[in-house]
Amino acid sequence: MEDELHDDGAAVREPLDAVEAPEPRRPGRRRDAAKDAAIVAAAHQLLVERGFDAMTMDDVAERAGVGKATVYRRWTTKVHLAVEAMTTAIPALTLDAVPDTGSLRGDLMTIPALIHRAREDAATDLLGPARDHPEIADQLHQRLARDRVTVLRGLLERAQVRGEVAPDRDLDLIAVVGPAVIFYAKAFSGEVFSPELLERVIDGVVLPLALLRP
Template identity: 40%
Template sequence: MTQPEQVVEPTGTGDEQQGRPGRKRDHSRDPEILEAALDILAECGYDGMTVDMVAARAKAGKATLYRRWPSKAHLVIDAVACMKRAQHQAPPPDTGTLRGDLVAMIRPPGIADGQRKMQVMGGLVSLLAREPELVEAVDEAITEPRVRQNRIVLERARDRGEIRADADLELVAHIGPAMASYRTLVQRRQVDREFLVRIIDEVVLPALGVPPGDPTG
């Protein structure tokens, strides 16, 4: 297996080496660096990407990246996680019905953004093929944010009596993200609104015994 691209930590000051507090790290440039990482990942793929390329694109010193991320793999995971958090940082909507909540959560990207996202996620697959030990970190950072929102709306629906009390909410919470990932990474097709509404009406709601309602909503 190809080893992750390692970066050497600078030796730092004597105080840092002896465990005493050193200068506080400045994270103000992290968003620019992570955005540059996504751009390079989309353009070059995981194999073609290097930490030095990201530093050059972000106009940041290499030591800045080396102190912040121990390897290219960790930089990529953090960058994709930030992209996902931007999509799911708002609390899930509460419309009063499960279908209403699920439909209101749909925010498919535009065509250009969707193409970039497919390229980024393709790079993530390459990362996991080479660093399978990082699969749990990827799941927690990238998959879990959307699943967590799904759990919230499913639990609300159960508390309202809209779905049965013994429904497997954990399984259902993963259906949408899993099907969207398959469409993006395997079929190489856009995840658009029509596709996501079909998942809700033809898979998620039937699995919970909920009538689909208006399919045009």
């Protein structure tokens, strides 16, 4: 998924059905996957500890026990690395991960466990710098926003099938409202995510918009 950003130095992969392709592996020492992990881990720690500006590429390299060239061989820029570090740390979110509780409200209330607060702060720092690297911005948006919205849409559809949600609703819009309010609250008033806030949003916004009118 992050292949566009994270140049893995390998030849273009054969399609899976090209069975007889003998995998023409180039010679030469291969990139050590463990370094990737160490670097990303170090970057992530520093990002959370100090924020984007105060994180240093030298520090990343040192903490990862790696030379600077090894870092730059994989990520061309501090921004690239930071984005990867953030998005890797935030696990991809899929519909399967959300248990089907049988009611839309029940489903939605399971969400808090999926959110990683500290990371998001740091991620916000990246919105600006990433603007000049569209591919990067895209990756950031994917993990930070679109993934979640997609999952929420899935839950709404599930509930619609179940008959809980009215058939004429703009699910795309409704799915975006929750994350939007929560993000906005944090960005502009420092209001941290809390179960109370979540509940208020669910009962005050999402359900009223989605559910059948009594």
